[in-house]
Amino acid sequence: MELKNCRRCGRLFGYVNNLLCPECIEKEEEEFKLVKDYIYEHPNCSAHEVSEVTGVSVRTIINFLKQDRLESVEGLSELLTCEKCGAKIKSGRYCEDCLSDLKRETKRLLNTSGANVNKTEEMGRATRDSRIYVNEDNHNHKHNYQH
Numbered sequence: 764m765e766l767k768n769c770r771r772c773g774r775l776f777g778y779v780n781n782l783l784c785p786e787c788i789e790k791e792e793e794e795f796k797l798v799k800d801y802i803y804e805h806p807n808c809s810a811h812e813v814s815e816v817t818g819v820s821v822r823t824i825i826n827f828l829k830q831d832r833l834e835s836v837e838g839l840s841e842l843l844t845c846e847k848c849g850a851k852i853k854s855g856r857y858c859e860d861c862l863s864d865l866k867r868e869t870k871r872l873l874n875t876s877g878a879n880v881n882k883t884e885e886m887g888r889a890t891r892d893s894r895i896y897v898n899e900d901n902h903n904h905k906h907n908y909q910h
Contacts, residue, residue: 794819795827802833810842831855 764777769784771791776784783791797817802808814821821842827833828843834854844851845858847865852858857865 791823794823795832798824798827799833828854829856 764779766775767778767782768775769787770782771787772784774784774786781788794817798813798819801813801817805812810821810824813819813824824833825842831854843854845861846856847861848858850858850860855862
């Protein structure tokens, strides 16, 4: 098991798939519930109001929005902008247009690299199944290399 320092508190912990230690994950879930409940009850609240009432930092609230765990309500809509074009968004990191562009470009790259992977696999099979001849002491020896 790999050891890492918690991104939030700095404690050393056994890393599995989250950059937070188990204690900070639990604390973050409690904060998320507080924020979600408050926003549900007060849909026109500002981020600063949510932060003051719940004790959860504005930065953490913004992270919840970026992670798509919360969708911005009227009062929080000023917090997020698309990381690519700067348009106002309600949650996540990208607006719908930029997200579509990113998906299209990713698909194009995967298709291009997929063709290259297939060519590489074919070359690998050809190499694995090939016979190599070595001239050693003026005698030809046939070697069959299998992987």
